[in-house]
Amino acid sequence: MNTTQTAPLAINRLNIHQVTLNQCNFRESIECLSRHGIRETAVWLPRLEETGVAEAGRILRDNGIVATSVCAGGLLTSAGNAEGSIVLDRNRRWLEQAAEIGATSMVTITGGLPEGVRDLDSMRAQALERLAALIPDARSAGVRLALEPLHPIVCGFRSVISTLGEALDALGQLESDDVMGIAFDSYALWWEVSLEEKIRRTAPHLLCVHVSDWLQDTSDVRLDRGMPGDGLIDNRRIRGWLEQAGFSGSIEVEIFSERNWWKRPPDEVVETIIDRSRQHL
Amino acid sequence: MNTTQTAPLAINRLNIHQVTLNQCNFRESIECLSRHGIRETAVWLPRLEETGVAEAGRILRDNGIVATSVCAGGLLTSAGNAEGSIVLDRNRRWLEQAAEIGATSMVTITGGLPEGVRDLDSMRAQALERLAALIPDARSAGVRLALEPLHPIVCGFRSVISTLGEALDALGQLESDDVMGIAFDSYALWWEVSLEEKIRRTAPHLLCVHVSDWLQDTSDVRLDRGMPGDGLIDNRRIRGWLEQAGFSGSIEVEIFSERNWWKRPPDEVVETIIDRSRQHL
Numbered sequence: 002m003n004t005t006q007t008a009p010l011a012i013n014r015l016n017i018h019q020v021t022l023n024q025c026n027f028r029e030s031i032e033c034l035s036r037h038g039i040r041e042t043a044v045w046l047p048r049l050e051e052t053g054v055a056e057a058g059r060i061l062r063d064n065g066i067v068a069t070s071v072c073a074g075g076l077l078t079s080a081g082n083a084e085g086s087i088v089l090d091r092n093r094r095w096l097e098q099a100a101e102i103g104a105t106s107m108v109t110i111t112g113g114l115p116e117g118v119r120d121l122d123s124m125r126a127q128a129l130e131r132l133a134a135l136i137p138d139a140r141s142a143g144v145r146l147a148l149e150p151l152h153p154i155v156c157g158f159r160s161v162i163s164t165l166g167e168a169l170d171a172l173g174q175l176e177s178d179d180v181m182g183i184a185f186d187s188y189a190l191w192w193e194v195s196l197e198e199k200i201r202r203t204a205p206h207l208l209c210v211h212v213s214d215w216l217q218d219t220s221d222v223r224l225d226r227g228m229p230g231d232g233l234i235d236n237r238r239i240r241g242w243l244e245q246a247g248f249s250g251s252i253e254v255e256i257f258s259e260r261n262w263w264k265r266p267p268d269e270v271v272e273t274i275i276d277r278s279r280q281h282l
Numbered sequence: 283m284n285t286t287q288t289a290p291l292a293i294n295r296l297n298i299h300q301v302t303l304n305q306c307n308f309r310e311s312i313e314c315l316s317r318h319g320i321r322e323t324a325v326w327l328p329r330l331e332e333t334g335v336a337e338a339g340r341i342l343r344d345n346g347i348v349a350t351s352v353c354a355g356g357l358l359t360s361a362g363n364a365e366g367s368i369v370l371d372r373n374r375r376w377l378e379q380a381a382e383i384g385a386t387s388m389v390t391i392t393g394g395l396p397e398g399v400r401d402l403d404s405m406r407a408q409a410l411e412r413l414a415a416l417i418p419d420a421r422s423a424g425v426r427l428a429l430e431p432l433h434p435i436v437c438g439f440r441s442v443i444s445t446l447g448e449a450l451d452a453l454g455q456l457e458s459d460d461v462m463g464i465a466f467d468s469y470a471l472w473w474e475v476s477l478e479e480k481i482r483r484t485a486p487h488l489l490c491v492h493v494s495d496w497l498q499d500t501s502d503v504r505l506d507r508g509m510p511g512d513g514l515i516d517n518r519r520i521r522g523w524l525e526q527a528g529f530s531g532s533i534e535v536e537i538f539s540e541r542n543w544w545k546r547p548p549d550e551v552v553e554t555i556i557d558r559s560r561q562h563l
Contacts, residue, residue, distance in 0.1 A: 153433060158498065235401065
């Protein structure tokens with residue numbers, strides 16, 4: 002499709018992920034978003050845990066910000082089976098916290114290869130077993146699990162599920178579409194061949210859409226994402242594909258940027274995102 | 283399969299890629315390999331061009347080293363069509379050089395996104411057109427094109443083809459199995475799901491097998507590969523899959539390592555590879 006057919010993103014569909022303002026504490030980031038007319042965020046779990054759900058909920062309400070999801074739960078893999086109950090208990094706590102602040106989904110990544118383990122297949126199987134074990138808890142919390150495939154660059158330490166196809170296969174196996182879906186991240190998936198067709202298959206399962214940009218000279222495997230427009234990803238075209246496939250939800254700008262955006266004043270970051278959204282989202 | 287069933291690699295199947303000794307000039311690297319009983323290498327094209335084919339051929343013969351391939355040709359993509367003839371002429375020269383030193387294949391990567399281009403599909407189409415145009419030249423040179431999918435981490439600047447499936451699809455479209463095949467690189471492909479099954483489909487087309495290791499703390503998207511045994515890739519298991527699928531060729535250790543192995547004495551590097559091959563290849 003011709004990308005010029007996709008209109009700029011309306012401001013009320015622009016969600017800014019809390020981790021994008023990682024230079025701020027919980028309150029500072031939410032107040033900053035509110036100041037610039039942003040109405041939605043994805044709450045970063047480490048920030049939520051340090052602030053406490055009661056206080057976090059108050060800050061969100063006082064500033065008129067909706068937490069659409071919490072991010073990132075899961076991290077399910079471990080070298081031994083003994084750790085399974087610790088992993089699951091931690092996720093149950095996150096699901097409860099998500100529910101308490103009104104978030105309807107938890108972005109869920111599988112985790113990578115634990116120290117000393119090189120058997121990807123066994124870790125994939127373990128992650129799926131543990132996801133299955135979480136499903137009743139997610140259902141009773143009223144919080145959906147948004148399974149997020151991550152770029153193969155972090156297969157080793159963040160996610161043994163790397164592609165949309167794998168994530169869809171996992172959903173098929175778990176047969177719990179009422180409480181499970183997909184988090185789509187353009188940074189993780191932009192390189193996939195036949196992406197438009199894969200997006201069509203994913204659309205009925207989409208719970209979250211994250212965007213950022215892949216920098217040509219990226220210097221870190223995880224914490225050097227770019228501002229939309231600064232890199233190689235055609236986010237406007239990808240949004241066109243998502244919308245043609247039926248997606249009409251918000252677009253979450255999620256930028257991990259240790260060397261650049263996390264060092265800047267948060268107001269400048271949010272203003273830049275709003276500005277870039279006109280041309281690039 | 284049980285990886286313990288795969289016997290250690292015989293030394294006469296151990297090929298060390300010339301770029302692994304990038305601290306050396308052409309002669310130094312070939313003499314070093316010869317000193318340690320290595321009989322095969324993949325010749326690094328920039329080294330070949332700086333040395334000249336006549337001199338390079340002499341050095342190889344004098345040291346009893348066979349050049350199984352040259353690496354890396356292709357780099358086919360460009361922003362405009364005008365550059366197409368330059369790209370093709372450069373590849374024709376490389377094919378002739380390969381033939382002159384007796385190499386039977388040229389590892390061929392597509393190239394990435396040229397400056398200012400974000401349309402992956404059009405670059406994939408362009409790369410395939412240019413590959414098609416090279417086929418008669420490869421045939422007349424008697425040098426096969428070994429199409430190498432690279433890790434999505436370098437989709438932006440080295441290869442718009444990232445997976446075995448895409449490479450096999452390209453081969454299917456080009457219908458030139460007499461003169462085209464696949465270069466398999468464990469560093470590029472270790473994260474792929476159902477890798478064993480994909481290897482079975484790839485086996486009839488395999489021209490080269492490259493191995494190295496993915497470091498947990500990798501610090502560069504291209505030049506920080508690890509020595510087998512130092513990272514996350516189970517190269518022994520992957521070789522088992524390759525052999526069960528019918529592959530019996532040599533295993534090429536190809537380590538780009540700006541921060542470590544390229545700084546060490548070449549004899550130490552080769553000794554380490556031979557030592558590691560006993561347990562990890």
